[in-house]
Amino acid sequence: MTAIKPKLRTVNVTRYVTPLREGGSLPAIAEADDDFLYVLKFRGAGQGPKALIAELIGGEIARTLGFKIPELVFVNLDEAFGRTEPDEEIQDLLKFSVGLNLGLHYLSGAITFDPTVTLVDDLLSSQIVWLDALLTNVDRTVRNTNMLIWHNELWLIDHGAALYFHHSMDKWEEQAKRPFIQIKDHVLLSHASELETFDEHFRKILNPQSILNIVSLIPDDWLTETSFGSADKQRNIYADFLNSRIANSKIFVKEAQNARSLLI
Structure with a gap:
């Protein structure tokens, strides 16, 4: 059996929509330059990049096995996003997450x-x-x-x-x-x-x-x-x-x- 090599698209955040206050990681819904919404997982949160690595590996193994998984994408976050956020906790999170993060396609209505x-x-x-x-x-x-x-x-x-x-x-x-x-x-x-x-x-x-x-x-x-x-x-x-x-x-x-x- 030939293994199909997975590929992830890379998108850029254009709009921070709303935080999802779940646990201590503070993921958020964000809009990207492809006009889709994503649940954005931040490299600057909680356990840092290791949580993103686990998300990436776990999700793509699940997809390889045939499970239904929202599309995973790499998400670039510009440093400008942290400057206008009034919530200090979210501001810090955005500041420490500049660069490449991970997003899951937002399943609206799920x-x-x-x-x-x-x-x-x-x-x-x-x-x-x-x-x-x-x-x-x-x-x-x-x-x-x-x-x-x-x-x-x-x-x-x-x-x-x-x-x-x-x-x-x-x-x-x-x-x-x-x-x-x-x-x-x-x-x-x-x-x-x-x-x-x-x-x-x-x-x-x-x-x-x-x-x-x-x-x-x-x-x-x-x-x-x-x-x-x-x-x-x-x-x-x-x-x-x-x-x-x-x-x-x-x-x-x-x-x-x-x-x-x-x-x-």
Whole structure:
């Protein structure tokens, strides 16, 4: 199977529309020079560029596996935007985010997924749980599902909390083979009865070339762990982590199955 190399467009912010006060990251809705609205994730927020890296890798892996994901784009933010913002917190955020940020196409009219209202079948639930166990995504819980219903279809958003290994990258080899115990809190775990069905299939899709294509998208100036070497060396750590985790997927699949057995 030939891996299709993903491409991201680059747009420029023309209008800051409104902040989305969710947690401490303060994403915002912004308009770009292509006349589309985007949910803008700032490099100057919270966990900095690492959240953008996780968002980028998580989103493009999900897209490669066939999930519905809003288009991701690189977003240039000019220093002029911070000068006229009256809110000091937002002003500081804009000032520290000058340069390249990340945007998700704004799904106008989408509603937050509510598991008490919308039933996700066992097949799709299993696919999403597998994805989040691979990515070590702690942020797909009942409290915060990070899924939207748009045009009667389920869309995945917000992968910035995934790949938490990169907050202590010196232990990446060990962390790549760890079970993901937080999967017990996944909003779709109780319906994920077909994990083994998709394990082999997804492992074939996420071959080393497809992973390399995705991590190669990471901009140099987001790769700030200079103690680990050049930007290319840091990209290689992400690729090696993901390839190791995929090769050892039985570990996180078994953990998810064990956690599910306690729910049913």
